[in-house]
Amino acid sequence: MKQKIxxxxxxxxxxxxxxxxxxxxxxxxxxxxxxxxCHWCMRALIPVAVILLAVCAFELIVKDRAGLSALFxxxxxxxxxxxxxxxxxxxxxAVETMACxxxxxxxxxxxxxxxVVCQLAGIFLKKA
Numbered sequence: 001m002k003q004k005i006x007x008x009x010x011x012x013x014x015x016x017x018x019x020x021x022x023x024x025x026x027x028x029x030x031x032x033x034x035x036x037x038c039h040w041c042m043r044a045l046i047p048v049a050v051i052l053l054a055v056c057a058f059e060l061i062v063k064d065r066a067g068l069s070a071l072f073x074x075x076x077x078x079x080x081x082x083x084x085x086x087x088x089x090x091x092x093x094a095v096e097t098m099a100c101x102x103x104x105x106x107x108x109x110x111x112x113x114x115x116v117v118c119q120l121a122g123i124f125l126k127k128a
Contacts, residue, residue, distance in 0.1 A: 038100035
């Protein structure tokens with residue numbers, strides 16, 4: 001039962017990563033003459049979040065402890081990807097006061113960190 005709750009919370013985090021940058025914590029608004037780098041970073045989060053949602057769905061279905069641990073490990077690695085996208089791979093605007101640096105990226109990192117913690121907890125919790 002604990003694994004199912006952890007998987008559900010992780011799925012909520014993945015859903016927030018998919019829709020959050022477009023609704024709750026938007027990045028910089030693209031202008032007619034320039035689309036900011038952070039815009040592409042937020043778009044790159046969508047397929048990562050969809051994959052994470054699929055992993056979480058499998059976590060809800062799988063009953064085998066070894067398979068569940070493997071899914072939780074894959075989910076933990078998957079939740080690290082948004083952090084890498086925002087800080088290393090794509091990044092955002094150079095100006096620290098832009099919306100991506102003040103709102104969007106910190107929110108993405110917080111949601112991703114919560115997902116990593118949930119997935120690691122799923123690995124180490126005993127099956128109830």
